[in-house]
Amino acid sequence: MARKNEPGYREYRAELDRQIAAGEFRHATLICGNEDYLRTSCRNALRTAILGDGDAMNASYFHGSDIDITEILDIADTLPFFAERRVIVMENTGLFAKAGGEVTERLLTYLTHVPETTYFIFVEEETNGTTKLYKAVKKDGFLCKCDTPDDNELRAFIRSEMRENGVGISGGTASLLLSYAGTDMLNIQSECRKLADYCYGRQEATDEDVRAICSVTVKDRVFELINAIVTANRPEAMKIYMDLIRIQTPPQVILSLMLRQFNQLLQIGELLGEGKTSQEIAQLLHLNPWVLQNRLQPLVRGKSAMGLTRALQDCVQANMDYRSGRIDARIAVEKLIITYSAKDNLTIRRK
Incomplete structure (x- = not known):
């Protein structure tokens, strides 16, 4: 949620829509916040508006932290093909969440003299307002926050x-x-x-x-799916998954919620490993104490940090592959279920 006296999503979106209507595009726009639906909506609207009648070949898309900054800047220096503008979308790179690094410094330098025909759209779920890159885009470009509305x-x-x-x-x-x-x-x-x-x-x-x-929320059913996966109950996991498909739940929604659930379990496991109490963890992660103690902590017990990290990384990769068109969302979800519902795949292995 926006802090008091800070603009909310409606104000940010109104300004973005104004820029689109007037054709007043900034060479660097940061679309950030915890609401995936809003980030995607803003990204697509701005990308489409900047391209105009230009061919999609003038749009480049990069996702994740494993990016080649030299390749990106070479593309940025290339004139658009039979069009007025070129768009470079960089999504969930992590560059706005951490300070420093060669990639950040090169990008910061480049943003001071972007060619007139090139426009960057940065899309990030997690940001740190103290980083130089965040401050630079906020000052000289446009910042559009997409946090969950009230x-x-x-x-x-x-x-x-x-x-x-x-x-x-x-x-x-x-x-x-x-x-x-x-x-x-x-x-x-x-x-x-x-x-x-x-x-x-x-x-x-x-x-x-x-x-x-809507007798049972999709979120609750996905929790039951994760429960079946981490307890190595593959038949139950597949049954729940097919139930979700039967009620027309988009596979990408299931994938997104699986990613969030594994991330939450990993955070709980790490905090337990640091000696935090259930009460402290509930406060830090904004969780209901009863839900934490009775539903989440039992899933973490006996699971290795390495196993949960691997599951989270595979969810992130699957999400990236789906968004870039390399894999169908349904296939991605089914592969994850089959892989991590295997016995002992998430449990601690002692030497």
């Missing part, structure tokens, strides 16, 4: 999504849907589409419709 904005988002799907929804019913779907906007969008399909032919969705179609 409940009022999420309810408005639900009503908007339902309207687009031809079904009305009251404020109270939207609140009920929000309580089922959680705050992940990609998941909310998926639940709205299912609800609209369920209400086909009627003008408005009711509380009963929400309870019928």
Whole structure:
């Protein structure tokens, strides 16, 4: 959430839309924050606007920390092909979360004299406002924060999504849907589409419709999926996965939630290893103490940091491969389930 007196997402997006409408593009734009749906929406809108009628061959995409800065800067120096502008998208590189490094310094230097035809779009989930790169883009480019909106904005988002799907929804019913779907906007969008399909032919969705179609949240089912994976119960893991597919849960949503869940388990394991108490961990990670002690900590016991780290890294790689078109999201999820539901794949191996 935005701090008091700081602009919220609506203000950032309004300014981005103004720049797009006026054609006043900055040579460096940082789109950051914890809401994947909003980051993706802003990235796509800006990328499309900058390219204009230009061919997609004038757009380059780089994802992850393993980037070749020399290749990127060579592309940035290349004139666009039969178009006015060239776009370079760099996503989740980690450059805005840590200080220093050769890549950062070269990029900082380059951003002081970017060619008139080249535009950088940086998309980062995690940033550190004290880094030189963050400060440079904020000062001379444009910063667009995409943190999870508050409940009022999420309810408005639900009503908007339902309207687009031809079904009305009251404020109270939207609140009920929000309580089922959680705050992940990609998941909310998926639940709205299912609800609209369920209400086909009627003008408005009711509380009963929400309870019928959203009786168990996707987030809860993915937690049950992770539970089955880490306890090496492959048949149960595949059953839960197929149930999620059967109710039209997009595989990319499952993948995103799996990534977050493994990251959370790794953080819990590391904090337990540092001797932190359950109460301290709950405060640090903003978790419900009961959920932590009764649902999450039991999954971490007996699991190696190396195993959980490997699982998280494979989830990140699978997400990168899906986003870059190298693998279908469903295949990526199924490979992860099969790999990490194998017996002892996450447990401690003693020499």
